[in-house]
Amino acid sequence: MTSLFLKDLRRMVRAWPLWLTQAALCFALMCHIISGFTFSTMLYALCWAAANLVPLALLSEDETYRWYSYCLTLPCTKREYVTGKYLILGIMYTLVTVEVGIVMWFHPDGLSAGLLELLRILTILLQTGAVNLSVYFLLGGKFSVTWFMTLILAAFCSTFQLAAILQIPLFLVSVLLCVLSWPLSQFWYELRWKKGGGPL
Amino acid sequence: MNALEIKNLQKSYGDFTLGPLNLTLPSGCVMGLIGENGAGKSTTMKLILDMIHPDAGSIQILGQNNQVNIKAIKEDMGVMLDEVGLPGYLTPGQVGRIMASAFRNWDSEVYEGYLRRFSLPENKRFKEFSRGMKMKLGIAVALSHHAKLLLLDEATSGLDPVVRDEVVELIMEFTRQEDHAALISSHIVSDLEKCCDYIAFLQKGKLLLCEEKDRLKERYGMLRCSRERLLELDGTAVIGKRESPYGIEAIVDRTKVPAGLELGPVDIEELFVVMSRQEGSA
Numbered sequence: 063m064t065s066l067f068l069k070d071l072r073r074m075v076r077a078w079p080l081w082l083t084q085a086a087l088c089f090a091l092m093c094h095i096i097s098g099f100t101f102s103t104m105l106y107a108l109c110w111a112a113a114n115l116v117p118l119a120l121l122s123e124d125e126t127y128r129w130y131s132y133c134l135t136l137p138c139t140k141r142e143y144v145t146g147k148y149l150i151l152g153i154m155y156t157l158v159t160v161e162v163g164i165v166m167w168f169h170p171d172g173l174s175a176g177l178l179e180l181l182r183i184l185t186i187l188l189q190t191g192a193v194n195l196s197v198y199f200l201l202g203g204k205f206s207v208t209w210f211m212t213l214i215l216a217a218f219c220s221t222f223q224l225a226a227i228l229q230i231p232l233f234l235v236s237v238l239l240c241v242l243s244w245p246l247s248q249f250w251y252e253l254r255w256k257k258g259g260g261p262l
Numbered sequence: 263m264n265a266l267e268i269k270n271l272q273k274s275y276g277d278f279t280l281g282p283l284n285l286t287l288p289s290g291c292v293m294g295l296i297g298e299n300g301a302g303k304s305t306t307m308k309l310i311l312d313m314i315h316p317d318a319g320s321i322q323i324l325g326q327n328n329q330v331n332i333k334a335i336k337e338d339m340g341v342m343l344d345e346v347g348l349p350g351y352l353t354p355g356q357v358g359r360i361m362a363s364a365f366r367n368w369d370s371e372v373y374e375g376y377l378r379r380f381s382l383p384e385n386k387r388f389k390e391f392s393r394g395m396k397m398k399l400g401i402a403v404a405l406s407h408h409a410k411l412l413l414l415d416e417a418t419s420g421l422d423p424v425v426r427d428e429v430v431e432l433i434m435e436f437t438r439q440e441d442h443a444a445l446i447s448s449h450i451v452s453d454l455e456k457c458c459d460y461i462a463f464l465q466k467g468k469l470l471l472c473e474e475k476d477r478l479k480e481r482y483g484m485l486r487c488s489r490e491r492l493l494e495l496d497g498t499a500v501i502g503k504r505e506s507p508y509g510i511e512a513i514v515d516r517t518k519v520p521a522g523l524e525l526g527p528v529d530i531e532e533l534f535v536v537m538s539r540q541e542g543s544a
Contacts (some may be wrong), residue, residue, distance in 0.1 A: 065364035069349065072360075078352060123349065131345025134313050135413075136364045137336040255314055 064234055066138055066146040067128070070120050077119075113154040114194050115188050117147045118210055121198050144199060144248045159184060167215070179224065181233055188236035192243035199247040202254070263325055263457050265289045265411045265443030268311070271319035275410035280305050280467040281319065282363075287460065289410075292433060292441045294454030294475075295447035296534050303447035304344070306464070307415045311341065324410060335356035337364035337366055340404030344416035346396045350389025354399055358406075359482055376402035380428075390456055394425040401432060412444040414434055418453045435521055461530055465538055475530065483525030485512045495519055502536030508517050 124130045133143060162183055166176030189215070198206045265287050272281035272452040280302040287293045290298065297303045302340060310313045310321055312332040323335045349356055354377055354390045360367045377384060388396065397417060404412060418426045429521060435543075436442055436456050448454055463470040485492070492510050494502065499518035501534065504511045513528050513536045 064359050067541070068360050068363055072356065073351065127349045128345050128347035129349055130347070131313070131343060132345075135311060135339075135341035135343065136361070137333045137366075138364065166465075206436065224359055 063138060063142040063146065064097040065136060066143060068150055070146060073120060073123065074116060074153075077116075078116075112192060113151070113158045113209070116154050117151050117195060118198055118206055120147065120150060120253070121202070122207065125202060140251055141248055144244070147198075148244055148247075150177050151195060154193045155187055155191065157186070157220055158187065177241060185233045185236045188233075192239040196243045196247045196250060200254070213243050263289055264322070266445060266515045267322040268291075269322075270311075271306075271321065272307060272317045273314065274317055275305075276352045276396055277288045278302070278305075278467060280309075281469075283319070283469050284468070285472055287330040287443050289443050289466060290437065291438050292444045293460040293462060293472075294447065294451075294458035295445060295462050295464060296451055296454060296530075297447070298449060298538060301464040302465075303449075303464055303511065304335060304415055307343070307445075307447060308411060309414060310413060311336070311339075316486060317494075324330075337407070338410045339413060340407070340409030340411070342397070342400040342404045342415065342417050344419065346400035346401070348388050348396075350387060352388050353385050354402075355390070356418040357388070357399065357403065361403055367407045369406055372408075373406035375400055376406060378468075391433040394421050397421060397425065397429065397524055399519055405432070409440055410443070412442070412446075414444065414446045414448075416448055417446065418450055419449060426450070428498045429459050447532075449466050451534050456522070463514065463534060463537060470537055478530065478533065479495075479527060481516055482513050483516050483519075484528045484532070485519070485523065486510070487512070490514075501533070502539060503518050504536070 124133075130143065134140065139219065159180065162180055167173065168178050169176030171180065179240055194206075194210070194213075267283065267287075268283055268285040271283040272279070274280070277298075283306065285293070285304075293395065295306065305314070309316050310328065312328050315329075324338055326334055326335050347418050349372050350424070352360070358370060358377075360430070361373070362370060367421055376382075376398075380395070380402060382391075382395060382399055382402070388399065391399065401417070404414075414433070418429050421429065430453055432443055433446065437444055437457075446454060446458065446459075455475070458475055460472065461475050464473040471478075488509055489505070492500065493497060495514065496518050499514045501513040501515060512535055514525065516525060519525070
């Protein structure tokens with residue numbers, strides 16, 4: 063388990079251009095907010111993409127290098143492999159929360175409005191993360207790219223107000239969804255092995 | 263103690279069925295699993311590693327059921343699949359650090375020793391390695407945690423003869439210790455012939471035979487004769503034959519041919535090819 067996590071962590075550290083881009087976007091957002099904050103689906107899409115792209119990229123790479131198969135020759139289980147990706151997603155959520163939290167500190171309507179905005183973003187992240195990781199484990203990293211791109215496009219094109227659907231209970235439901243998606247991902251991942259003797 | 267015991271193992275995928283498979287690999291021995299592509303060798307390896315679950319049967323590894331605690335069992339297993347699936351951006355040094363957190367018995371000194379022995383640069387990325395170097399790194403990983411059972415799936419395919427010979431030498435070195443055993447699957451029979459004590463033939467998911475290599479050589483012989491001479495023999499004595507303008511080469515069961523008949527030695531590759539053809543045409 064530790065070895066799987068270490069390997070993914072090493073990869074994340076190596077992806078420094080991604081972090082740099084994210085930091086730059088965060089800075090740009092901050093400037094935008096200070097000059098007069100307006101709620102934007104763009105902000106949600108950006109956070110969502112930043113958090114969800116990493117597990118997808120890791121899964122795709124695992125398939126390219128056939129690590130998904132090799133890691134099972136080590137003292138690791140499929141359950142641990144799936145859990146490792148959820149841990150990475152958790153790290154990404156924490157990073158995004160910290161980043162967005164800093165940005166929301168400067169919310170023109172005050173800290174409470176900023177916190178509410180942060181909660182909205184977290185709700186979206188948790189909901190989409192729960193669905194996305196399960197889809198990744200069902201379809202595999204490579205096929206999930208299509209899914210991911212479709213969702214990105216949909217998010218950018220959408221006009222509905224996410225703020226309208228946000229309530230505290232919904233946030234808790236999102237947490238529950240994310241927790242439930244973990245065994246579901248394990249089940250789907252195992253199913254893919256059963257069907258074809260491997261995830262490909 | 264047996265290093266590996268496979269009993270009535272069965273697995274089906276679509277129109278392919280493996281088994282029922284029965285194999286026993288005693289400690290201190292090397293078994294070669296020979297079969298054409300698609301015979302079921304890799305499926306057997308995956309079942310042993312519990313990557314996939316069997317439809318029926320059981321597998322005991324070093325006295326433990328692989329369905330019960332495969333994670334602990336893998337601590338004592340060194341495995342190399344046909345492709346070493348290490349991420350391309352890792353260097354051997356980084357691989358060593360990751361493996362140190364994977365295996366309780368990881369021995370960094372042994373690993374570094376293998377890196378030096380194979381002349382593998384510690385700071386070069388894995389994706390920049392040649393296939394031979396990748397396989398060597400895979401073997402270094404498989405042998406650096408004091409494993410007792412070595413599983414190699416097509417480990418020598420695609421390698422040049424010099425590297426293949428090095429790999430075979432390593433396997434022989436590994437099994438010099440009495441409590442070590444190895445199961446090697448390959449369709450390069452000549453490599454297996456050099457290092458194996460037992461040979462198992464797989465054909466379309468079925469085990470054609472599993473016997474000691476020396477016994478196989480004792481039991482079967484190569485008869486070179488005319489067609490008429492061959493027809494005089496008991497039909498069940500002939501395992502397979504190959505006709506040419508100069509006569510017939512037939513692999514025969516020594517116990518079923520008349521004494522005094524001059525028989526040449528048979529090598530495992532010939533036996534495998536003939537048996538596969540015979541089974542294929544049956």
